[in-house]
Amino acid sequence: MKDCLAKLRRIRALTLKETRQILRDPSSIAIGVIFPLMMILLFGYGLSLDVTRVSVAVVDEDASSDSASLIGAFRLSPYFGVTVVHSMAEAKTLVMNRKADGALLIPSDFARRWHSGDAEVQILVNGTDANQARIMQAYAQGPVAQWSAAHASSSFLAGPVIVVDRMWFNESNDSHYFLVPGLIVLVMTIIGAFLTAMVVAREWERGTLEALFVTPMRAGEFLISKFLPYFGLGMIGFALCLLAGQFLFHVPLRGSLALLCLASMIYLLVALGIGLLVSTLVKSQFLASQLAMLLTFLPAMMLSGFLYDLRSMPVFIRGITYALPARYAVALMQTLYLAGDVGSVVWPNLGVLAAMAAALMIATRLVTRKQLS
Amino acid sequence: MSPSLFRILALIQKEFLAVLKDPRSRFIIFLPPILQSMIFGYAASFDLNTVPYAVLNQSNSTASADLLSRLDGSGVFRRQADLERTKDISTWIDSSRAILVVRIDQDFERRLVAGGPATVEVIADGRNSNTAGTALGYLGSVVDGFNADWRSGHSQPGPPLRIVTRAWYNPNLDSRWSMIPSLVGTLTMMGTLMLTALSVAREREQGTFDQLLVTPFRPYEIMVGKAVPNMVIGLTQSTTILLIAQFWFHIPFVGSFVVLYAGLGLFLMAAVGLGLFVSSIAMTMQQAMLYAFLLVMPFALLSGLTTPISSMPEFLQSAMVINPLRYALDLTKRVYLEDAGFAQLLPDFLPLTIIGLVTLSGSAWLFSRRLA
Amino acid sequence: MTTSASSPALRLDGVSKSFRRETGESVLALDNISFSLDQGGLAALVGPDGAGKTTLIRLLTGLMKADRGVVSVLGIDPAKNPQAIQSRISYMPQRFGLYDDLTVRENLDLYADMHGVTADDKRTQYARLMEMTGLESFQKRLAGKLSGGMKQKLGLACTLVRSPELLLLDEPTVGVDPLSRRELWEIIRSLVKEGMTVLISSSFLDEAEACERVLVLDEGKKLAEGPPADVSSLALSRTYVLQPPDGMKPRDFQARLLADPDVVDAVPESGHVRLVSQAVSGRSGPAYFGGVLAQPTAARFEDGFMVLLQQTGGAKPNPSEEPQPEEALGGSRDDSMVEVHDLDRRFGKFVAVDHASFNVKRGEIFGLLGPNGAGKTTTFRMLCGLLPPSGGSLKVAGVDVRQASASARQHLGYVAQRFSLYGQLSVGENLAFFARAYGLRGKKKSERIAWALNQFKLEPFVRLPSAQLPGGFKQRLAMAASLLHRPEILFLDEPTSGADPFARREFWQRITVLAAGGVTVIVTTHFMAEAEYCDRAAILDNGKVLAQGTPAELRAHAPAEAGHIATMEDAFIAIVVDARSKEAAEHGERES
Incomplete structure (x- = not known):
């Protein structure tokens, strides 16, 4: 009991430290708040696949x-x-x-x-x-x-077969409908993976860990303190996207808000896990950020089914997409937003993401050792 | 050799060593462009080659069977199921097992024989309305083919006016031909801008920048010494992607390498200038990294890579005047596919030169001002 | 949990540890070391750079594992259960990584919370630590904005937020001024009195003398272990004080004496030269060195240490390896090379340098001394043109560096406080780059690089990435890089902090030769004894120049005490304490 209390105190102190560092670094705020806003504006007003004239x-x-x-x-x-x-x-x-x-x-x-x-x-x-x-x-x-x-002199009828099409979930063919769910995935990816890819590597590079390691602090507590603030930052980004989707772009939310939040949280955990794992493994800010970019952001953009249809990609690339969390997240977000709580889509995807999150956390915990090499 | 040039050469050599000595950093500079151009070359296409669909065929006639076999024979449409009831439609669409469900009415053949029109109802999964739209388009052309054959078989008149489409520079309208040359600029810019932004920030974080400043280096010499190696690395990355485009994806290069490399050189000058600009603002490596990202992001999204610039709102179109990537994309594609020459590319060359000069001199000014 | 009093607090038995360098070869950092320290003991770990001190301490913390041998800390094997040890000890690494973007207070709070210090204990402990470190008025300042020495003190304060069972300090006083060092030692002594066990590695040998036990390491091997007096006694009847001949500077006399094969060690001290001889005295009457009669004096730990190192090979620089004087630079010795007049520098409200004035002539060695945060580094950065002054004027080699062209910087050499060469580049690549940065090319370039490698004994490391050099060699490399172009003025910011006594002697020998060749040297240091090498020195505190003059003039400020020759350290403390009390009095008057 007393141990538990001490543990909580340490986690609180470490989290406070991390939060202060975030609040004092204008670039963290820029990624946490300005980046989602920028993406919302770009996706809302900048990107359009229609050729006007x-x-x-x-x-x-x-x-x-x-x-x-x-x-x-x-x-x-x-x-x-x-x-x-x-x-x-x-x-x-x-x-x-x-x-x-x-x-x-x-x-x-x-x-x-x-x-x-x-x-x-x-x-x-x-x-x-x-x-x-x-x-x-x-x-x-x-x-x-x-x-x-x-x-025409003689009346010519189109056909004889005429196709009457109905676009379900997006009757008016509004591209915001598929951009907003994808946007949430992108924003979570950047805040989760890109920002945290730097934070452990930074501590190694600046030598702040040696003294901190020789304290009662456990490696797990250190990791939790890295998770919590960035999780908060990610959820702020999520909230901004959610509000923009509702009030700016009027994208209907047909599934339940609770499931949407749950899915976002789990995906955020996956992104955080990748960032922290990479950061812990390479111990260099430059390499970690490049790897995070390569492993998370670009796949989320290109290989998630958000812009380009996964089913049309060659087999080996489709194989790669199965290893990337973004595809599951995009499927989840698009379904929860536009189709509703479709069990056959939601649960398998959510399950894979949850498993990935758990595996990443365990892996990160295993590679975090209070040891100098 | 003037002392100034000699110093710059020393700095250039040092920069190359600093970046390329570490095998991990060599790896991270050259592997991603290769991997990405391969993967995105295949992945980043709005073309569909697999459209899973389901059928609710209430007609069960020869005509409907003929239409469906045309779909199945198209090589694109893959029939997943033959549905029995209308309410099955939502099951297949909701679970994303089918992009389209084709529903053929009981009286399909009857109306067809009567001269039409006979309707085919198609329900599309609009979660990705772009994909759905493309799939509908493909379906439309299969139906057009069916119509043409039906008309000639039943001596009905065809349309009095047909459109024949031909494409210049990309006869099969393969979107890969447009995409891969665009990756040259995009991937190179991402790498180069960040690398440049970090190279100064790293010196600052490690204290070597001060050491550099007490040597006879002038601010502009430091700028040039930092710019040139990163431009060379960028050109190497570009060349790698160009080679992949030609020899892996077999996209024929019809233009002039002189024009292309002149353009890429100017583009890299602009990208490196932006990188240096970021690094003159950033205090730490983290800041350099994140600010560079915040700059690259909109530039890449609004470059015309994924969506045309002409469909953006006016204010964004005018804001993108400063985006070097849009000029680079335009330039690369036009030299690669159209053999465009200097005269035609002046609208790209000119802004790139201006952006390069402004950012380079701007960051030189910022550097010396921060020291003052 | 308490360990029985009989078992030692820490014990090493036949411990070895080796590392693989990036260049492939394996380095034996610790070779079969056995050592133990009882509960409540205070032991010092001394030895030259690369001796293995840091590795030994890291093994004790569980941050590294030994290759062979038994390590036991508080009865626990750190390799098996590191957390059990880490929860019970406090450790200050050599480079204490503070969070630059947290304030002084927030850094302290973090460590207090990590150790579970209660709010009540915080209050009493903080007061004590603030008193010791003088950080009271800086509590709200970001750690990144502190001066180098103040950062070190904050690191120390973070380590001492609680009283652990065992305290491990790795060079805690590097870069810390004598005033704070004195207060730090008071705290350590009181902690030991309360029953804490302390192991401290230090390059200040007078600190080792204050410990109960010492462990002397060299290149991973144990040279000696026992009470410091055992080591001091090695120099028994071999230690003398000599008066330099008329008109000769002590440092020049010292240089002459060191060339004598009978001399183990010689250092300038209070206007004299202190000497350790090869032979034990008393057999052939009074001893003469360099034609001067030597007065016997009591041996200190440092004297014994030098004898010990010499016995095991190669302590004193071999005369043939001594820095060779180079062709003298031109110009008159009366030229004013550095002129500082009414120099001011403010950061917001904070006054870092307050109307400082001084002059340095060609070929002089000028020292800037002062407590941490006195404004030494700020002054330095202004002199080198890295920071613009807020007011006043300064001229270096007749020009203002900031206005001057690049060619003016051609005459400067600068060694920063923190190692700042390219870590990923090898020693040879770093030298080649700086040679070319200063416009050296062709034969001239290769000659100078060869000279630097030879002079600073860097040949074995040519291909090693400089980040992997042992601490002292990094310093040498930085010096070497700054001397390649034969600068007229050399700026050295704390060049000897963290260096072992041997490296410091070597360093000053080199500086002496350079100054004799006409190089003007401006140097900051915390080793007050080193001010004896200077021609003149200024003492700074709170940005003000409190006193300046020759070492003898400065020593005159020290209160006279019978039977004791005032040292520079006495003078320094007297000057600073006096100025501070005056300031406080004035402040008090204004308040009332």
Whole structure:
């Protein structure tokens, strides 16, 4: 009992020390508070996968009244800015100089073939940005379909098979819906892993541990004192994201708040565990921060299913993603936010994360020895 | 050789030794760009090659079977289940076992034969609406193919106006071709900026900076001595990624190496300048690291790597004028894929030069001011 | 839990420990050491750098494990149950890692809480520690903003927040001024009186003399063990005091005497030279050294220690290895090399340097002495151009360093208080870099590097990363790097702190030669005896110059005592205490 009390006192003192260090270092605050805010603003307002307006260079080889009215349809479209040029060479120069994003070629036999019901126009996109090229291709369908519907002599119906699609969980196709859950994962990763990757290594580099080791302090107490303040900092970041999701981006929270909090806490523990483990193992701030970046942040961004679909990655990369906690966290967050408390998604993912958290804590505890090498 | 140049060379040599002597630090400088360019080269693509889906086929007709076999034969769609009841749909979508559920009505074939339209209902998992959108797009083109064949088989008229798409510089619109050249700048900047920011902070934390200041080094000599090695390391990283792009991913390089390396050189000057700028503000290694990260983060996100700059709000677009990475991405891709020349790239070269000069001279000024 | 009084508090039996250096070779840090210390004992661990003192203490704390032999601390094997020991002892490492971003008080609180000190005990203990360390008025200051010596004192205070069963101190007084050292020893003695066992490693040999037992180590081997008097007696009837011939500086006379193979050791002391001879006196009447009659005097521990080291080989520098005078620098000895007038430096409200003025002429050795936090390092940093003054003027080699071009810095050499060369680079790489930084190239460069390696005996370490050098060799490397370009003015901030007596002699020999060659040397030190080497010295406290002059002039401030020749330390304490009491009186008047 008395031992237990002494233990608690030591943990309190160490945690107080760590908290003071955080509060006095502007860079910790920057990561804990400014970073989540920055990410919220960037994800909320900066990142958008929609291409708003593309400029197209039009080469009208036909120069008929039909081609002119087709160009008019493109001009009317809110998605296109039109520049008429005289040759394909000129169009390509415009594209190369980024004065145009692509070209529309109306061939010289356009009017003739149109009236025989079999006309063709060419869209030339710039494949340097494949994504944008594909979007432009899709946009072009709009004015073309409209124009043909308005000018066709015989009525032509789309189909015969028409696809009617319904996007569940995100009817209005608002990209904030999937960005906000991913954002929470990113923020927790950075605060949890990146910041703590420095804190044990820093103590080794500055030589603050030698004297501290020869006290009644146990290695476990030392680790707990590293966990607690950064856990708090991570939860502040989580709260900021949660509030932004609710009030700024109006992303619905369909699952239970309690489960969402639980999932975030467990993921935060995993991130903290990675940071502390790396920091304890390499004992160098430079190496630890680079490793943390490599092991946590970049995977959370690229290999978590947050931006890029995991199922389409090659087998060996998919294999890697199973070892990375971020994929489980992203699945959890997206489901809890948008689909609700789906047991078949929540429990397995939560279970894996909890196991990872436990394994990391045990590993960190095992490698933390009050010994000088 | 002028004494000043001689001193700078001494510092450059020392910097290389300090960074490259430790095997662990060699490892952390050169391994990540290789690993990342390989992994992200495969991973960072919005293209889908596997779309798991489920079917609720209430029609059980030849037409519906034909449509479904087209889906299964596309190589992308993988049928996970044939559902029996409408309420099964949510089970498959909720548990993420299917991205799409295709539902075909009982009267599908009847309406089709009657000339249409026959509808196919598709439910998509919108948790990642981007992926869902892409999958729907793929489904649409399979249906288009079905439609075209049906029309020609049943002598129905086709659309009077078709769009034929061709792509310049990337004939198959492979998103890897756009992504991997972009990684050259992105990965190099992350590494170089942090390395530079840390190199001064480390000297400060270990007290060697003072020792340097009492030697005849002038502040600008220290700046140059710190900048050059990090630029060289950055160029080495870039080259590694370029080699991976050409020889591993087989993306044909059509441009001029002179133009590319001139651009990368300017870009690295700007990145290193930013790194030095951070290190002139940071007091400790931790601060240098974190501030560098806070700078790299928005630069990387808003560089056009994942989302186009043109769709950002006005104020962010104007803020990104100072982002060296956006120019580097543009430049690398255009030289790599389009064989763009100096004249076309002036809008990239010019800002990079300005950013480099401003950050380098700004940090030199900050250094000497902090000493005064 | 108490251990029976009969069992020793700590015991080592045949203990060995070796390390592998990065360059591959294995170094035997401790070789078959046996030693024991009884409950309530006070023992000192002495020996040159690299003797294995720190390793021995770390074995006792359980932070390292012995390769062979038995270690027992309070009856427990530290390798088996380190926590049981760590909970019961207090330990101050050589480099006490304070948290720079916590205040003085917060650092203390952390250690008090770690040791479970109650609030009541804190109150009484803090008062005592603040008194000892003089940190009372700095409680709210961040530890990172303290001067080097004050950090050391705070580390000591953190170690002493409670009274453990066993206290292990690794060079606790390095960089601590004589006033505080005296108070520290009072505390240690009172702790021993209360029954605590203390093991202290020290490079101050007068401190070893105050202990009951000493253990002398050299290169991992035990040279001697027993009461300090045993060691002192080795120099019995071999110790003398000599008056330098007219017009000769004691340090020059000392240098001449050291060249005599019959002389084991010679140091300047109170205007004389203290000497230990090879032969025992009394057989052939009065002894003469360097043509001067030697007065026999009582042997001290330090004298015996030098004899002991010499017996086991190579204590005194071999004449052939002595620093060779270099070609003298040009310029007149009357040139004023450093002029400081009314120099002021404030950090916010805090006045670090307060209207200091002094002058140093070419070829002079000028000492800056003062208690911790007196403003020595701040003055230094201003002289080197690392810190701008708040007021007053200063000129180094005729120019203000801050305004001066890089070429002016070509004439300066600077050795910082803390080792500040590139730790990851090898000795050779560090030297090569600094040689080139000072514009040395080609043959000249390789000559100077060869000279430095030879002069500072660094050849065996050329390829070793400098961070892995033993403490004393780091200091040598720093000196070597600062001398490569043959500077006219050399700034040395606490160059001998933490160095063993042997290394200190060697260091001063080198400085003497440099000064004779026309190099101006400005040096700060806490070893008051070392002020005897200076031509002139200034004593600083609270940023003010309290006194300056030749060693003899400064010694004159000491109160006269019959039968005792005043030492520099007596003078220093008298000057500082006097100034402080005046200050307090003035302060009191103003208050009332």
